[in-house]
Amino acid sequence: MEPALQQLIDRQAIGDVIQRYARTLDWLDDEGQAGCYWPDAEVDYGFYKGRADQFLPIVMEVERASDRRWHMLSQPLIRFHSAKSASSECYGIFAGAKRQDDGKLAGKLFGGRYLDEWEKRTEGHGEEWRISGRTYLLDWQSDLTDQPEFEPDPEFPLPTARIDKSDHPLYRPL
Template sequence: MEDALQRLLDEAAIKKVQLRYCRGIDRMDWELVRSCYHPDAIDDHGEYVGGIDGFIEYCKAGCPNFVSTTHFTGNQLVEVDGDTAWAEHYARAYHRVAAQPGGPEKDLVVNTRYIDRYERRGGEWRITRRVVVVDTDRVDPVLERWVPEEQLRSRRDRSDPSYLPA
């Protein structure tokens, strides 16, 4: 029973790393993203393959090109084996692109999977190797909106309402 409980706690901790990663990317909170990886981790996003410092620089260069990003995590399969684990996180990511002259805003929509290796070091689970697999993608023109502008309170930094005390 104790082993089963520890496995559930480990799985929950690993799933939370993925959720923190998504929040970090969407809020462009690079220290939060960094906290999801061990310092010697490798990230393979296809276009970028390398260490965490380079990955954060890659994100700093690319993410501001979007009006917003939203990552939804769905199915999460986690297999724990002592102080190592394998996980596959399914996700759908939306990337809003500003309108270009004569055209509408666009949503770049990606169905993706994060295939990860985790290690527990010093009692903390973090990613040691991440491979991002794109299953499908599409581009949706934003032809119409229904939320009033004053309700769009999302911010891509620590001024976002999610960082304010409850």
Template sequence: MIELVARPEKLGYDAEKQEKNVTEEGRLAALEARIATLEDEQAIARVLADYSLALDWLDDGTLDRVFWDDAEIDYGFFKGSGADFKPILMEVERSMGRRWHFTSQLRTAIEGNSARVTGYNLSLATDGVASTEDSRLTGFFGFYNDRMEKRDGRWAIAGRKHILVAGTDLPDTAITGDLSALNTIGATGTDHPDFASLPIA
């Protein structure tokens, strides 16, 4: 009868190979998790960019995707649901001749399908569509404290509180002389000739 005995060096090789495979699997899993986090962070940043674009171009369809209808919204002058807030917000924006919104310096903490997000906010608005010597710009500086949720693979705002730091009133600059050679935005909307080129479809 022949007794088969595994050689010690063979056992050591198998153990080393198994440990290497486990290590590689762990590294791959960690890499996949990091990629997923980066993709979520990018998707969240896009939602906040879409918020600004939706307001500035008066794009109801894009704004509808920014907030979940059951979102809890607190802007001070408005406290309620996302469904109720969206038309009110657009009514405010449509009452202005020009508007410009900016969000930056995002900090994001993602936990599964929910995230806490804060960003710096700057917005400008004026009554007139065109810049004149008498026109003024109203500016607001503040923060957005957001709670976002991913549902069916899509991120949107599930909670938002706007915190105002300061407001200001600035003189506008009349677009005349050499400045008249620049492209001016005019009245915005989804029928604007430049709207179709925006990557927000």
């Protein structure tokens, strides 16, 4: 295959992993989240620095402690070093809310960036890209007070879903 075409395919594969990372956190999909990293990947989130396989139970516990969570990551800027290694950077926004002592939902909105290293390795029936190193940088944060409940607003009744455990009935493996 021509190198330029392969690089486009690889760019898309890396972008898919980044989107899967955000989605699997939001839906509390432990297995899907683990599939975004190589187990021996080194990650640095400030509050945790070490191997990905040891980080995953910690981050999923953090996510499960939120009554609502939402991650959105930008399209990554990717630089390939070889056919099997790359670096990327993308921006991310994360919102999380918990039930407060007064009964209201409140939390924080965070903005930051993901500095990732990637490796393409053979896994299962073929080669795949996964994160082999990650550094998260927090750029800003803001309070989110008095968040809406999980029932639709009667004045603008959009559907809602309370995702408080894995295997939510609306979750579809993609």
